[in-house]
Amino acid sequence: MPTPPAPAPPPKGPRPVAAIIPAKDEAERIAATVAAVRAIDGVALVVVVDDGSADETAARAHDAGAYVVRHPTNRGKSAALASGVDFVRQRERRGVRHDYLFVDADLEESAAQVAVLIPPVRDGAADMSIAILPPQKTAGGGHGFVVRLARDGIRELTGWAPTQPLSGMRALTAAAYDAATPLAPGWGVEVGLSVDILLAGLRVEEVPCDLHHRVTGGDWRGQLHRARQYRDVLRALRARGLGARTIGAAARGRRP
Ligand SMILES: Nc1nc2c(ncn2[C@@H]2O[C@H](COP(=O)(O)OP(=O)(O)O)[C@@H](O)[C@H]2O)c(=O)[nH]1
Ligand SMILES: [Mg+2]
Incomplete structure (x- = not known):
């Protein structure tokens, strides 16, 4: 009987990184963001997930050298990230697994700085690294409320309080x-x-990163964004077992 061919050995060297950029109506910024991320050492491909944009986001992303996945209608940031990961996995050949780099679309040239997130994960010091941004040039409108809920909720569920x-x-x-x-x-x-990564016993690390993004303001659009963010953060925390006590305390601006 002929012997079946031996399976291909796993590739040597660090795992390749697939950058995934969720984007909604980012035509003005997406090309600069894609260019900056493509130039990062270790990034093998850049996928922009255009989540039902009404502008030229998809065409600009494509022209800048990204793969583009399109949602015909808006499905939200989480669904966009999942679509990006699915796209990467469909392209993976046996033995190759990518690490993922999630990058917001509105960072433009400063997106190059997310390079510092790669080594901790590549070298095994962390399973997920998270960028901590410096104070932004324009102050955000009413962000503190949602941040506090998210931080207190994560701490209550995992014991870790993210910055x-x-x-x-x-x-x-x-x-x-x-x-x-x-x-x-x-x-x-x-x-x-x-929450899920920490509760699985994996390690999470915050890394300072000199990023600059469009800051959501205090106008009605900004308020709407914050309200949706609050609703979705609350749902995520409740679905993971967070009790009413912490939620109430965060809403009042106090520690439980
Ligand atoms: N998939 C998806 N991404 C969105 C949507 N709205 C905004 N984004 C993207 O999510 C990222 C963060 O949004 P942004 O408006 O900058 O929020 P902020 O940084 O919290 O103020 C950016 O890359 C946006 O392009 C959306 O409805 N769907
Ligand atoms: Mg932003």
């Missing part, structure tokens, strides 16, 4: 991603990732 619980820039292994699936819906995705 910036809603930061979207993260590097993580495929195993860490799997520990957090199905992802918490909508804007709850970051909180869900942190």
Whole structure:
């Protein structure tokens, strides 16, 4: 009997990194963000998930060298990240697994700085690294409320109090991603990732990162964004078992 061919050996060297950029109506910023991320050492591919944009986001992302996955209608940030990961996995050949780098679309040139998130995960010091941003040039409108709820909720569930619980820039292994699936819906995705990955016994690390993004303001759009964020963060925390006591205390601005 002929011997079957030996399976291909796993590739040598560090795992390749797949960058995934969720984007909604980011035509003005996406090309600069894609270019900055493509230039990062270790990034093998960049996937932009265009979540029902009404502008030229998809075309600009494609022209800048990204793979583009399109949602015909808006499905939210969490679904966009999941679509990006699915796309990467479909392209993986046997033996190759990517690490993921989640990057917001509105960082432009400063997105190059997310490079610092890769080494901790690549070298095994952490299963997920999260960027901590410096104070932004324009102050945000009423962000503190949602941040406090997210931080207190994560601390209550895991014992760890993140500095910036809603930061979207993260590097993580495929195993860490799997520990957090199905992802918490909508804007709850970051909180869900942190809680699920920690409760799976994996390690999470915050890394200072010199990033600059468009800060959501205090106008009605900003208020709407905050309200949706609050709703989704609350859902993610409740779905993971957070009790009414912590939720009430966070809403009043106090520690439980
Ligand atoms: N998939 C998806 N991404 C979105 C949506 N709205 C905003 N984003 C992206 O999510 C990231 C963070 O959004 P942003 O408005 O900057 O929120 P902020 O940083 O919390 O103020 C950016 O990359 C946006 O393009 C949406 O409805 N769906
Ligand atoms: Mg932003």
